[in-house]
Amino acid sequence: MNVREAALDTLIKIEQGGAYSTIAVNDLLKQKKLAAKDTGLYTELVYGTLSHKGTLDYILKERIRSPKKLDKFVLPLLRMSVYQLFYLDKIPDRAVLHEAVEIAKKRGHHVGTSKFVNGVLRNVIREGFPDFSHLTDAERISIEHSHPEWLVSDWIETYGVEATEAMCKINNEPAPVTVRVNRKQVTVEEMMNRLAEEGVMTSRSELSVDGLVVESGNVHSTSFIEDGYLSVQDESSMLVADAVGVSPDDRVLDACAAPGGKAMHTAERMKDGTLTALDLHPHKAKLIEQQAKRLHIDGVTALALDARLAGEQFDQESFDRIILDVPCSGLGVIRRKPDIKWTKDRAALAGLPKIQRQIIDAVLPLLKPGGTLVYSTCTIDPSENEAQADYILSKGLEWDATLRDRLPSSVRSMVTSERAELKLLPTTFGTDGFYIAAFKKEV
Structure with missing residues (x-):
């Protein structure tokens, strides 16, 4: 299978069919239709085009007057081609142009399609990469590093211009395995x-x-x-098992467990204890069961249950440890899932803190006196992190003063106040952005 056509098909599936990037890429690779030597270029084309989509659209916008009138493959093809022109130095411009025109000839509904693609790309090559120096900080970072301007503005307000630009830059780099x-x-x-x-x-x-x-x-x-x-599993989320500090015979609840990485990591450290993993969707609960079987772990039970209804399923004060990795905006994992930044906006995220607090309210009564609760997210948004930690404190729990001692030496110095919390930005260690807070229930 032609590597560029494979990448184009995947981009169309993601951008127009609503598929998740990681799933779409893995599905195609599993089909083994690509030569082994082409898999690297394929993933680079898909993730690179998605990551730099904002910049690519800025370059193309003056050259495409009526994008809705184009065949559905043309805009993704042009984005992918411009990405190669400006971000992949080893591919000659003439090769990018030739491949794009050949694909347009093959897929276009009329002869003018290939001529249009040829003309647009030749103009892009002639004019070169644009200058962003006349823009405001938020506009420049948004366009140059391809992040929505609303998100850049929010991060600048919270973290400042320099840190925001560094995060946006690293979000466009390939994530480590x-x-x-x-x-x-x-x-x-x-x-x-x-x-x-x-x-x-x-x-x-x-x-x-x-x-x-x-x-x-x-x-x-x-x-x-x-x-x-x-x-x-990303390194940042591996810290959750350290934060939980499970004992061999604990009874543990992971209230929002799918896909199961933190639950399985915790269970791997147990001996005679039990771990109950919840997820809203039955097929995801089944995946957790399959994970436990794959890892040869006993004592894991997966249930399809809305965590907000956990109090109807379990007795109060029945768990020694609770993992609360709540549904969140996911803005810490943009590097791994670049489509996230284009499918979310402020309005879509506004309701998340309310849902998170509903889950907190439902789960807190299930924790035994003296028990540990770990709250975590894969976002760097304070309204989903520090503000929710304060909410948990308002419900009667206390900071777990021993969290620092359970964490690896590389991050202990980051837990500096009485607050038993840790926030990793994507730039801290090059991991996903992540937040962890640990609490104790009074005896």
Whole structure:
């Protein structure tokens, strides 16, 4: 299969069919229609075009007067082509132009389509990359680093211009591949050696004793994930298991568990305890059960249940530890899911804090006296993080003063006040943006 046509099909599926980028990319790779040598370029074209979409549209907007009149493939094709022209130095301009015109000839409904594509791209090549110096900070960062202006403005207000630009810049870079070693099955050192024998070179994670960073090679080409030795997980979310500090025989509730990474990581550290994982959707609850089976973990029960109804299912004060990784805006994982920034807006996110508090209200009574609750999100929005931590405190819980001691040395210095919370920006360690807060219930 032609690599550029494959990337174009995926972009159309994401942008016009509503598919999630990670799922769409993985689905195509699983079909194995691409040559192995083309998989890198394929993923680069898809994620790169999505990440830089705002900049690409800015470049193209004056050259496309009536985009709705074009065949549905033309705008994604032009974006993908302009992305190659300005962001992929190893591909000659003439090759980009030739491939785009050939695809337009093949897919266009009339002969003018290929001529239009040819003309637009030649103009882009002739005029070069635009100058943004006349714009305001928010406008410039939004266009140059391809993030919605409303989001850039919000981040500038919270974090300042320099930090905002750095976050937007790193969000457009490929995310590292990191995996969690199932230490119930194998030691980290042994896993590194086994991976090396398969041509996958790794280094130890700064943030988790169970984590590995893939430096080279394709971990998905091995059987280690399928066989339960490894799970793909970002380093920042591996910190949740440390924050929970589970004991071998605890009774644990993960109230919003799918896809199950934090729940399984916690369960891997248990011996005779039990972990109950909830998710609103039955098919996701089933996926959690499959994860436990893959990892050879006993004591895990997955239920399809809205966390806001947890009080109807479980007795009060019946769990030693509760993980509350609530539904959130996901603005910390833009680097991995670039389509997120284009599918959300302020209005769509406004209702999330209310839902988060409904879940908090439902789950808090289930925690035993002396028990630990860990609240986490994969966003950097204070209204979903610090403000919700304050809400939990208002409900009678206290900060867990021992959180700092449970975290790895690399982040302990970041927990500096009496607040037992940790926020990682995408720029802190190059991980997903993430927030963790730990609380204790009085005995």
